[in-house]
Amino acid sequence: MEKFTKSSILRDSHEILKVTNLSKSYKNKKVLREINLNVSYGESVALIGSNGSGKSTLIKCLLGLTNIEKGEIYTNQIRLNMKNNNLLKFYRRDIAFIWQTHNLVPRLSVLSNVIHGSLNSHPNPRLWYQAFAPSEIRSRALNCLDQVGLKNFAKNNVNTLSGGESQRVAIARALMQKPKLMIADEPVASLDPKVGIEVMNLLKDLTLKQGITLFFTTHDLKHAEHYANRVIGLKDGVIKINIKSKELNELDVDEFYAA
Ligand SMILES: Nc1ncnc2c1ncn2[C@@H]1O[C@H](COP(=O)(O)OP(=O)(O)O)[C@@H](O)[C@H]1O
Numbered sequence: 727m728e729k730f731t732k733s734s735i736l737r738d739s740h741e742i743l744k745v746t747n748l749s750k751s752y753k754n755k756k757v758l759r760e761i762n763l764n765v766s767y768g769e770s771v772a773l774i775g776s777n778g779s780g781k782s783t784l785i786k787c788l789l790g791l792t793n794i795e796k797g798e799i800y801t802n803q804i805r806l807n808m809k810n811n812n813l814l815k816f817y818r819r820d821i822a823f824i825w826q827t828h829n830l831v832p833r834l835s836v837l838s839n840v841i842h843g844s845l846n847s848h849p850n851p852r853l854w855y856q857a858f859a860p861s862e863i864r865s866r867a868l869n870c871l872d873q874v875g876l877k878n879f880a881k882n883n884v885n886t887l888s889g890g891e892s893q894r895v896a897i898a899r900a901l902m903q904k905p906k907l908m909i910a911d912e913p914v915a916s917l918d919p920k921v922g923i924e925v926m927n928l929l930k931d932l933t934l935k936q937g938i939t940l941f942f943t944t945h946d947l948k949h950a951e952h953y954a955n956r957v958i959g960l961k962d963g964v965i966k967i968n969i970k971s972k973e974l975n976e977l978d979v980d981e982f983y984a985a
């Protein structure tokens with residue numbers, strides 16, 4: 727691992743996420759304009775905004791999945807640096823990501839998919855199939871599956887799972903990473919309302935219990951109110967609202983979502 731310069735690490739910050747003056751464009755279209763954003767350790771933050779407002783783009787920037795034009799991002803006190811693969815890996819070490827659809831590897835077992843969560847910290851081809859994984863990692867994966875209520879599904883093929891079960895497996899895979907920050911982009915948008923609530927309850931309970939900071943996007947204002955402490959709203963490339971979730975009932979929803 728390369729040595730960090732002093733400016734790559736923020737020491738003793740109480741913020742797990744610190745974004746300053748972040749700008750991002752696609753071709754000539756400016757999507758994010760000088761975004762400033764701070765999230766403290768242990769918070770749960772909902773990001774809202776109309777379709778195309780840049781929520782997923784902001785998340786891609788936070789994960790180091792797209793080049794940023796301007797600005798700085800620190801996660802868990804480490805500065806995002808996309809110019810060096812080792813530094814990027816180090817930056818991503820404490821962040822787990824939940825996609826809208828689970829992104830599990832088809833045809834593999836549930837347990838193999840959960841074990842994949844440890845591939846970042848242990849890049850070992852033996853971890854691709856559960857049968858070859860070291861027993862310590864297998865038992866940790868079983869424990870993560872237990873936490874999402876699916877221990878008995880370990881040997882099942884992921885193709886046989888329902889949408890809600892698949893998303894639970896994705897959460898177990900994320901927990902394998904022992905993350906400090908869980909980022910989820912519309913994690914329940916493809917689930918029915920009842921299962922969506924179950925999955926959000928699970929996400930909230932597990933992150934709260936394990937001291938993991940949760941940052942998620944949603945179109946469901948009830949979810950924002952119920953599962954987040956704070957709500958941030960993106961519009962026209964800037965953060966237009968930054969409020970406590972209990973203040974959401976004061977938001978002029980029609981105006982915020984108007985084009
Ligand atoms: N890879 C891309 N190339 C070009 N334009 C993109 C790309 N990804 C997103 N956009 C555009 O950026 C804007 C923001 O998109 P996105 O971040 O997906 O918004 P949201 O997640 O809030 O719906 C949209 O206008 C979208 O069309």
Ligand SMILES: [Mg+2]
Pocket residue numbers: 781782783911
């Ligand atoms: Mg999106």
